[in-house]
Structure formats: C-alpha cells, structure tokens
Amino acid sequence: MIELWLVEFLKGIGRLFLHPLFYGLFGMAVFLGYLRVKRERKVFHTRLHDGFYELRSLLPMGVILGLVLSIITIGSGVVMPFGTIALIGVITILLSLTFSLRWLSPSYVIGFSMFGIIFLSTLSSESSFLQGLIEDFKNTSLTAVVVLLALLVISEGLLVLKNGTKGTSPHIEQSKRGLPVGSHLTRRLWMVPVFLILPGEVLQTQFQWWPLFSLNDGQYALTFVPFAIGFQNKTLGMLPSDGIRFIGKRIIAHGIVLAALAVGSIWYPLLAIVGASLALIGRELISIHHRLTDDSMPFFFSRKDHGLMILGIIPKTPAEKMGLQVGEIVTKVNSIPVKSEGGFYEALQKNRAYCKLEIVDTNGEVRFVQRALYDGEHHELGILFVYDQKKWENKAV
Known part of the structure; x- marks a missing residue:
C-alpha cells in the first residue's frame, strides 16, 4: 500500500x-x-x-x-x-x-x-x-x-x-x-x-x-x-x-x-x-x-515643505545599501537643506565621493545615514521622488 x-x-x-x-x-x-x-x-x-x-x-x-x-x-x-x-x-x-x-x-x-x-x-x-x-x-x-x-x-x-x-x-x-x-x-x-x-x-x-x-x-x-x-x-x-x-x-x-x-x-x-x-x-x-x-486620507506621496519624500528605491543601488525606505523624507544632503529634486542632485554633487543624508523616518524621527560613493554606482543614489510641479507640467505637455 x-x-x-x-x-x-x-x-x-x-x-x-x-x-x-x-x-x-x-x-x-x-x-x-x-x-x-x-x-x-x-x-x-x-x-x-x-x-x-x-x-x-x-x-x-x-x-x-x-x-x-x-x-x-x-x-x-x-x-x-x-x-x-x-x-x-x-x-x-x-x-x-x-x-x-x-x-x-x-x-x-x-x-x-x-x-x-x-x-x-x-x-x-x-x-x-x-x-x-x-x-x-x-x-x-x-x-x-x-x-x-x-x-x-x-x-x-x-x-x-x-x-x-x-x-x-x-x-x-x-x-x-x-x-x-x-x-x-x-x-x-x-x-x-x-x-x-x-x-x-x-x-x-x-x-x-x-x-x-x-x-x-x-x-x-x-x-x-x-x-x-x-x-x-x-x-x-x-x-x-x-x-x-x-x-x-x-x-x-x-x-x-x-x-x-x-x-x-x-x-x-x-x-x-x-x-x-x-x-x-x-x-x-x-x-x-x-x-x-x-x-478618505490625504495623499501620502506628495510634495512636502520640509524635504523630499522617497517614492521608490531602485534595488542594488547606494540608496538600498544605505537602508533608505519608501515613505521616508530626505531633509538635508551633505548638510544642505533640500526641498526639490533639482536641489537634491545639486547638493549631492558637492561631494561626489561621499554623501551624508538627514532623514525623517515614517515614525517622524530624525536619523542620519552616510556612505562613501564609488565609481560605477548609481549617480543619483537610486531614489525615486514625486515630480516637481514644473517637471510634471513639462511631462504632461
């Protein structure tokens, strides 16, 4: 049997x-x-x-x-x-x-x-x-x-x-x-x-x-x-x-x-x-x-006055290796306050070999992450943001 x-x-x-x-x-x-x-x-x-x-x-x-x-x-x-x-x-x-x-x-x-x-x-x-x-x-x-x-x-x-x-x-x-x-x-x-x-x-x-x-x-x-x-x-x-x-x-x-x-x-x-x-x-x-x-809730992923909200993280990029999470807000890059996507990349270029980010996590607590950047890695860290209004209007056209 x-x-x-x-x-x-x-x-x-x-x-x-x-x-x-x-x-x-x-x-x-x-x-x-x-x-x-x-x-x-x-x-x-x-x-x-x-x-x-x-x-x-x-x-x-x-x-x-x-x-x-x-x-x-x-x-x-x-x-x-x-x-x-x-x-x-x-x-x-x-x-x-x-x-x-x-x-x-x-x-x-x-x-x-x-x-x-x-x-x-x-x-x-x-x-x-x-x-x-x-x-x-x-x-x-x-x-x-x-x-x-x-x-x-x-x-x-x-x-x-x-x-x-x-x-x-x-x-x-x-x-x-x-x-x-x-x-x-x-x-x-x-x-x-x-x-x-x-x-x-x-x-x-x-x-x-x-x-x-x-x-x-x-x-x-x-x-x-x-x-x-x-x-x-x-x-x-x-x-x-x-x-x-x-x-x-x-x-x-x-x-x-x-x-x-x-x-x-x-x-x-x-x-x-x-x-x-x-x-x-x-x-x-x-x-x-x-x-x-x-x-019934307000839009979660929308433009914020005190920083940039992370909409997405591209796998195997510096952003993922730094432990960044969807829904967190980037307030400073290399000690420079950022409120737009353009400002984020300008601040990032201030030091191409190293970056330090100030983050507000989903619980509203501030934390700092930092990491050396290497040749061949994603030049934008691998973070996706909600478009700036001007960029959105250009895309819509």
Whole structure:
C-alpha cells in the first residue's frame, strides 16, 4: 500500500505538467513583468526590478502552502471529480482574460465555480463526454468545494501578508487639482499546487489510461492541481506596506469564517452555498473598505515643505545599501537643506565621493545615514521622488 501511494504521488506530480494552467501562469507572470517594466520606464525612465521578478515570485511560497494544503485535503478525505477541477481551470482562465488580478482571488474563482457546479448539474447532453462532466458536477460534494475554498482564501491572506508588500511598483498620477502625486501599485500572481484525490470510477469511464489505486474499497487517483492566486491593489493615502497588511489580515479572517462554515456544512449542507456566497460578497467588501479608507486620507506621496519624500528605491543601488525606505523624507544632503529634486542632485554633487543624508523616518524621527560613493554606482543614489510641479507640467505637455 505504501509503495502504491508513493507511486501515485510521483504520478500526481507528473500530471501537474499536463495541466495547461501550469504553463499559462508562467506566461502571465512574464507578461506582468513586461507591463510593469514598460510603465516604470515611461514614468521614471528606469525600472526597479527586472522583468522576471514576477516570474521568480510565482512559486516559492506557493509551493510551501500547497504542500500544507495537500496534507489537509488528503487527510480530511476531500475528493474532487475531474469535471469540477476542469471547471475551476476554465473559470480561472476566463477571469484572467480581464487582466485584473483581483479576480483571481480564490473567493471569486472557487465561488463562481460553486454556482457553476450547481447550475451545470441540472443540465443534460447527448455527448458522452459532456454528460460525463455533468455527472461529475452532480457527484461533487459542495462541502469539499467550500473546504478547498476556505483553505485557498487563508493561503491568499498569508501570501498577501507576507509577500504582497514586496516588489510594489511606484507610479505618479495627477490629482484632482492637477498636481503630481505618488502611488504604489501591486500586481502579484502566485501558483499554489495542491494534491487532490479524484474518484477513479468516473475517470476510468472517460480515460482508460488514468492510473488508479484502491482506498476504502473504492478506486481513486491523485493529481497535482495548480491553483492561481492573484492580488491587485493601489494605495495613495498610506504606505503600501500598511495598506497591503490591512488587506492581508482581513482576508485571513475571511478565510477562517469560511472554514467554520465548511465544517458546519458537513451537517447542514446549505451552509456550503452560504459559504460560497459569503466568499464573493466578503472579498468584495474587503476591497471596497480598503479603497474607501485610502481615498478618505490625504495623499501620502506628495510634495512636502520640509524635504523630499522617497517614492521608490531602485534595488542594488547606494540608496538600498544605505537602508533608505519608501515613505521616508530626505531633509538635508551633505548638510544642505533640500526641498526639490533639482536641489537634491545639486547638493549631492558637492561631494561626489561621499554623501551624508538627514532623514525623517515614517515614525517622524530624525536619523542620519552616510556612505562613501564609488565609481560605477548609481549617480543619483537610486531614489525615486514625486515630480516637481514644473517637471510634471513639462511631462504632461
């Protein structure tokens, strides 16, 4: 029996590479990186991270979470028919065509899939293949679906909380008064591969080649399914790290509520439908709440009278090595007060071999940083600021 499980695990991993979504997510990550670099170069004439940053971030933490979820789903006996997995994949692809990563939240993907299962299970077809899928929908446990939903939503919250704050992209836009203000955009995509148990009898009918093993007098197969988790956010009125953590914590709480409903649906099946409905409504309310909170605040990244606020830090530059952070304010360069981007660079040229900065951090405390400058390093330290008004007007023209 142990050898059979080991063989199935290996075959399940192999089936991951047969799933079209596996390759689609890699392509989408590359495309997201291309769009980000293009936008950053247009606004700042440089880019922060290279175009493959999103691709490198696609898997690492998602694999760890996927293994944890696999243990839970297999241990709890969650069985997912082939038709249901296929439907989730189709809905993921359709939502990805909107090019808005917020729709790739499990709350939307699995939530819409749940109602799709309920609707499609009422249909019939003369095609043996389609009728087989419809039978899969009829045999799908809604409790199993909402368990998977809750686990993926909690995973989304953890990914947003731990990784969502990394790699945010600065941007400059026009306020209602026509002034340049800074914002931070977050567009992240993760893949969470999860082992799922499929009922073998259904698969044996449609696909004679599918490997099976026996479990509790029934036949089942293991498959490794790639689930997409997307996150998209823009902050104007607060630090991007604060706004993203704000959302991440609420998504985790949302997932815990869904998990409670999933457990309750074992005895009261109607709670599974309630859980799917709450997933859609609750996730939307989280986004709306954050947007209204952010809009009610004054612009965080705007011109300050006592210095220059840091909008972005280019990786591997003197600014990063000096420990400068987004949201801090540079008040003096080489003991010279600075209030404009031009004044900052003029003061920097006073000593090309060494620089000393006076900084007001995000807690309002003053600190000093200093560092020798070397040949070949970024001549502007690698700091991105909000445009001066004159520069903004020239760019707008």
